[in-house]
């Protein structure tokens with residue numbers, strides 16, 4: 331059966347997502363983005379995609395599937411579908427123990443500047459950067475360490491599958507209430523208030539922005555197209571959405587992108603336990619490449 335054979339389900343009221351249609355979306359989303367779509371997520375998928383149907387002015391999920399599978403619109407629509415099915419929740423200094431570990435253990439004791447290659451450049455990758463808070467929290471942490479210790483250079487690559495999130499990363503503008511977790515001293519040094527105080531926005535200072543770059547990367551791709559290797563990879567709060575097999579495949583690919591002895595950070599509810607991957611645990615949810 332193809333998506334064209336699926337019966338239309340609209341009979342007055344909002345369009346409903348039929349079981350067979352759900353199964354087509356399920357297979358497509360898991361295949362393209364790696365995100366698990368168990369039956370419990372059907373209602374969530376229906377309500378989120380309904381918004382997209384309204385924007386497009388179409389009246390059934392069957393029609394929407396035709397757009398999704400039409401080669402002329404598939405890529406554009408995939409971007410919208412990703413936004414509909416992924417969770418972009420993030421914060422500045424989220425799971426702050428990781429940033430503390432970085433500045434109190436990794437940077438002073440474990441990472442050796444003379445092992446960072448000829449340019450003495452520390453390279454860090456945040457591979458599910460969402461709207462950028464994680465990347466800029468890393469930049470503040472690395473910049474602070476450089477200010478207070480022997481200077482070094484660093485670069486941070488932020489990637490995400492969502493082009494909408496990457497636009498926000500590049501804009502580097504956040505509502506003032508988002509910066510609550512940022513310590514006062516860092517706010518003064520690295521954030522700019524908008525001239526119009528009533529707008530309630532802050533922008534990351536250019537000195538930090540010049541250290542970061544953003545690209546779109548789908549973690550499900552066989553080859554990320556990234557030639558660099560990194561001393562540190564943050565891959566936090568994204569593998570929970572993938573099934574076990576895809577998690578293991580991804581961990582092998584991240585292993586290959588790490589420099590010898592490099593460090594991998596996962597989210598606090600994520601683990602490598604029980605996975606046959608060459609990493610050693612050095613702190614809770616922090617792993618070193620073997």
Ligand SMILES: C[S@@+](CC[C@H](N)C(=O)[O-])C[C@H]1O[C@@H](n2cnc3c(N)ncnc32)[C@H](O)[C@@H]1O
Nearest residue numbers: 363416419420458460491492548549566567568
């Ligand atoms: C919950 S956010 C995590 C943000 C940040 N790492 C943190 O811990 O706060 C998950 C992010 O993963 C991204 N994502 C989901 N599937 C992805 C994939 N296959 N490739 C790349 N990014 C993906 C989503 O777009 C979303 O921005």
